[in-house]
Amino acid sequence: MSKAPNVYDAEPIPEQALEEISRMLQTGDLFRYTSSAASPVALLEAEFAQMMGAKFALAVSSCSAALFLSLKALQLPRDAKVIIPAFTFAAVPSAIVHAECKPVLVEVADNYRVNMADFEAKLDDSIKAVIISHMRGHTSDMDAIMALCDARNIPVIEDAAHSLGTTWDNKNIGTMGIIGCFSFQSYKLINSGEGGILITDDADLIAQMIIMSGAYEHNWKKHPVVHDRFEFWQNKLPLYNLRLQNLSAAVARAQISKVPERVINGLRNHDYVADLLNKTPYFSVPDALGPESRAPDSIQFNLVDFSDEQTLAFADETKRIDMAVQVFGLSKDNARAFWNWQFIGETPHLPQTRAMLMRACDVRLPARLKTPDLDYITNALIKSAELVKQAKAVA
Numbered sequence: 001m002s003k004a005p006n007v008y009d010a011e012p013i014p015e016q017a018l019e020e021i022s023r024m025l026q027t028g029d030l031f032r033y034t035s036s037a038a039s040p041v042a043l044l045e046a047e048f049a050q051m052m053g054a055k056f057a058l059a060v061s062s063c064s065a066a067l068f069l070s071l072k073a074l075q076l077p078r079d080a081k082v083i084i085p086a087f088t089f090a091a092v093p094s095a096i097v098h099a100e101c102k103p104v105l106v107e108v109a110d111n112y113r114v115n116m117a118d119f120e121a122k123l124d125d126s127i128k129a130v131i132i133s134h135m136r137g138h139t140s141d142m143d144a145i146m147a148l149c150d151a152r153n154i155p156v157i158e159d160a161a162h163s164l165g166t167t168w169d170n171k172n173i174g175t176m177g178i179i180g181c182f183s184f185q186s187y188k189l190i191n192s193g194e195g196g197i198l199i200t201d202d203a204d205l206i207a208q209m210i211i212m213s214g215a216y217e218h219n220w221k222k223h224p225v226v227h228d229r230f231e232f233w234q235n236k237l238p239l240y241n242l243r244l245q246n247l248s249a250a251v252a253r254a255q256i257s258k259v260p261e262r263v264i265n266g267l268r269n270h271d272y273v274a275d276l277l278n279k280t281p282y283f284s285v286p287d288a289l290g291p292e293s294r295a296p297d298s299i300q301f302n303l304v305d306f307s308d309e310q311t312l313a314f315a316d317e318t319k320r321i322d323m324a325v326q327v328f329g330l331s332k333d334n335a336r337a338f339w340n341w342q343f344i345g346e347t348p349h350l351p352q353t354r355a356m357l358m359r360a361c362d363v364r365l366p367a368r369l370k371t372p373d374l375d376y377i378t379n380a381l382i383k384s385a386e387l388v389k390q391a392k393a394v395a
Contacts, residue, residue, distance in 0.1 A: 004322035004380065005373035007364040010186040011262065017254035021247060030246050033219045040249035045197070046224065047256050052172050054180070054199035056206040056225050059244035059252075060213055063161040063183035063196035067095035067131065069242065070157045070179040070198060073208040076101055080128035085114050085140070086353040087328075088133035090335040092159055093344050096131070103344055107352045110302055111286035112360070114140035115352060123148055130156045134163040134173055135336075136300050136362070139292045142168045142176050157181065161196075164189040165263035165295030174199055184248070187364065189262055189297060190255045192248040204229045214241040263295040265367035269374055270296040273365060276378045277301055282385035297366055303327075303359045303385075310388050311359060317384040323377060325384075329357030 020040060024030055032041040041059050049057035060066050071082065080101045084092055087108040096103045106122055107115035112135060123130075130149055132140060149156050156177035160166070164182050166173040174180025179202075182188075184195035200206055207229035210220050216239050220230045274285040277299075284302045288294050303311055311327055318325040328336045337357055339347045363377065 005369060005376055007366060007369070007377070009366070010191045011189075011255070011258075011366060011368060013191070013251055014254040014258065017251050020250040020254075024246055024250065032243060032246060032249075033215070033222060035246060037222055037224070040246040040253060041244050042222070042224065044244075044249040044253045044256075047253060048197055049199060051256060051259070052175060052180070052199050054175055055201040056203070057197055057199045058206060058209050058213060059195065059197045059249060060242045061196065061244060062091075062185070062194055062242075063159070063181050064091040064095050065213075065240075065242035066179075066181035066196045066198040067092060067157065067159060068098050069209045069212055069240070070181060070205075071096065071099035071101060071129065072212055072240075073179075073205045074129055074155055076128050081126050083119070083122060083127055083130045085133050085135065086338045086348070086350045087112055087336065087357065088135050088159065089161070090341055092131060092133055093341050097343060101128075105338055105348050105350060105353075107350050108135075108356060109352060110284075110356045110360075112136065112138040112300060112356070113289070114145070116141055116144050118352075119145065120148055123152065123154070125152075127152075127154055130154055131159050132156060132177065133159040133161075134166065136298060137162045137166055137294055137296045138286075138300070139163065139166060139168055139173060139289060139294075141289065142173075143291070146176060155179075161185075161188065163295065165259055165266075167293045169291040170293075178202060179205065184252050187297070189259060189266075189295065189367075190252050192252040195244050195248045195252060197244075197252075203227055207233055208237060211237050212240050212242075214239050214243045262297075262367040266295055266297045266365070267293075269365045269367065269369050270294070270299050272371070272374050273299055273378050274301075277381065280382055280385070282306075282382065282389070298362060298364045300360060300362050302356070303361060306359060306388070308358065313388045313391070314384055315361075317387055318380065321380055321384070323363070323380040323384075325381070326362040327358070328360045328362065329354065 032039045045057040086105040093103040107118040158177040158180040160174040161183035163173040179200045184192040277283040
C-alpha cells in the first residue's frame with residue numbers, strides 16, 4: 001500500500017437510516033415532542049437502555065450536556081468540589097464549571113488510568129461527587145474507586161464518551177456509577193455528528209434530568225418512564241433545552257446493531273498494532289487492567305527515551321507522511337492537556353500526569369480498517385521513530 005489509509009473519516013452510516021431520514025425531511029417531523037410517542041428519540045432511548053441493561057436513558061445534545069445534567073440532578077451546592085482525572089477532555093471540567101461546581105484534578109499514571117493513591121488522598125469530606133473519565137477507553141480501577149466512594153456515600157458519574165462497548169468484570173461501563181454518560185460525536189462508536197445519551201437506574205434522577213433537558217410544561221408525560229417524581233419536580237427546575245432531535249436519533253439508532261461488530265473489529269485492530277509497536281524499543285502501549293475488556297477505536301502509546309526535541313521531530317515526521325500523530329502535551333493548545341484549562345483557575349501541580357502527556361501519543365484506528373491499513377500505520381510509526389533516532393546518532 002503506497003498511500004496512507006484515511007483514519008479521519010468516521011464510521012459510515014448504515015443505509016437503513018436513510019428511509020427514516022427521508023420520511024422526516026418530507027414531513028418536517030424533527031422535534032421529539034411534536035412527534036408520536038414512538039419518536040426516533042424515544043426509540044433510541046429504549047433501545048440504548050436495553051442494550052446497556054439500564055432502567056432509564058435520556059438522549060441529549062452532547063455528552064457534555066449529559067455530564068452537566070447529571071451534576072445538576074445531584075442537587076450539589078454552589079462551589080461543590082468534584083473529582084476528575086487530570087487526563088480527560090476539556091469538556092469535562094467545563095461541564096463542572098457550567099454546573100457552578102469546582103473540579104479537583106487527580107494524577108493519572110503512564111497507563112492513562114487514575115493514580116489510586118492520589119485519588120484516595122484527595123477523596124476527603126470536601127468532595128461532593130466524582131466523575132471518572134474512561135479517557136480514550138482506558139478504564140481505571142473501578143472496583144477500588146466504587147468501594148472508596150460508596151464508603152463515603154459520594155456519587156460517581158461515569159464519563160464513558162470513549163467507552164461504549166467496554167466492560168469491567170463483565171459489567172457494562174456506564175452502569176457502575178449512578179449515571180453513565182456517552183457521546184455520539186463523529187469519532188465515537190455510534191456517530192450522529194453531535195449528540196449524547198445518559199443512563200441511570202435512579203427514578204428521581206431521570207425525572208429531574210428529563211425535565212431539565214427541556215421537557216417543558218407536561219412533555220415529560222410523553223416519556224415511557226413517567227412516575228410520581230415528575231409531578232414533584234414540575235416547575236421546580238430550570239429548563240436548559242439540551243434535547244436531541246429526531247434526525248440525529250435516527251442516525252444513531254441505525255448503528256446500535258453495529259456495536260458488537262465494531263467492538264470486535266476495533267479491539268482486533270488495536271491489539272494487532274499494539275503487539276507490533278511493543279516489539280520495538282521506541283514505543284510502549286500499556287496493557288488493559290485485568291477485569292477490563294476494551295472497545296477501542298484508537299491507540300495510545302508512550303514514546304520511550306525521547307527528548308522533547310525528538311518527540312516534536314517524531315510528530316513532524318508522521319505528519320509529513322500523512323500519518324499525523326497527536327502528542328497530547330506538545331500539541332499546541334491541546335484540549336486534553338490540563339494546563340490549557342485556564343478557565344478552572346490556578347493550574348494544579350500534577351507532575352506525573354504532565355510527564356505522561358509529554359510523551360503520550362494518539363492515533364485513530366477505526367474499526368473499518370483492514371490488515372494492510374494497519375501494517376501501513378505501524379510501519380509508518382516505526383520508520384518515523386527510526387529516522388528521529390538515527391538523526392540523533394549522526395549528530
